[in-house]
Amino acid sequence: xxxxxxxxxxxxxxxxxxxxxxxxxxxxxxxxxxxxxxxxxxxxxxxxxxxxxxxxxxxxxxxxxxxxxxxxxxxxxxxxxxxxxxxxxxxxxxxxxxxxxxxxxxxxxxxxxxxxxxxxxxxxxxxxxxxxxxxxxxxxxxxxxxxxxxxxxxxxxxxxxxxxxxxxxxxxxxxxxxxxxxxxxxxxxxxxxxxxxxxxxxxxxxxxxxxxxxxx
Numbered sequence: 001x002x003x004x005x006x007x008x009x010x011x012x013x014x015x016x017x018x019x020x021x022x023x024x025x026x027x028x029x030x031x032x033x034x035x036x037x038x039x040x041x042x043x044x045x046x047x048x049x050x051x052x053x054x055x056x057x058x059x060x061x062x063x064x065x066x067x068x069x070x071x072x073x074x075x076x077x078x079x080x081x082x083x084x085x086x087x088x089x090x091x092x093x094x095x096x097x098x099x100x101x102x103x104x105x106x107x108x109x110x111x112x113x114x115x116x117x118x119x120x121x122x123x124x125x126x127x128x129x130x131x132x133x134x135x136x137x138x139x140x141x142x143x144x145x146x147x148x149x150x151x152x153x154x155x156x157x158x159x160x161x162x163x164x165x166x167x168x169x170x171x172x173x174x175x176x177x178x179x180x181x182x183x184x185x186x187x188x189x190x191x192x193x194x195x196x197x198x199x200x201x202x203x204x205x206x207x208x209x210x211x212x213x214x215x216x
Contacts, residue, residue, distance in 0.1 A: 157179045
């Protein structure tokens with residue numbers, strides 16, 4: 001059986017083109033993971049995009065059984081009907097909650113050759129539950145991460161990757177990918193997880209994402 005399990009909420013194009021802090025390694029450890037069954041269901045955000053959240057199940061090929069995980073299978077459908085899938089893992093660090101999003105490319109691309117060219121990345125957002133019918137996601141700002149690197153205010157292993165070039169424009173579009181271990185990533189989150197410079201405060205333009213999701 002051919003299945004790519006690629007292990008983090010928004011269209012995969014956003015993750016691939018920048019905006020959010022991305023990592024090759026997960027931001028969570030097994031012991032940090034929290035499962036809140038009350039999050040299962042259908043939610044809608046301020047842009048009228050629909051989010052469907054259910055328990056993430058992994059198929060066992062030989063036994064034809066499924067394994068229940070402590071992660072969420074999360075789909076995001078925008079106003080144009082474009083749908084993307086993520087493995088979303090909720091975890092807790094020193095009293096703060098975060099979500100690690102990981103795109104599931106095998107669910108959203110039919111072309112295997114295209115999928116084999118993709119290198120998925122983990123993306124992290126702060127999670128805050130307002131009540132049983134509402135929660136908020138705040139993505140950490142890659143633009144501010146660039147500023148902190150430039151000012152030499154942080155040190156964490158990373159690569160800066162050229163994403164694409166715009167014709168007739170000398171400006172390159174680059175993205176940061178953190179290559180540090182999960183231990184180092186968690187030290188980073190503990191230090192900067194509440195830093196207003198890295199937490200997006202509004203949704204004034206494409207690069208700013210803070211979503212409030214309400215149960216539909």
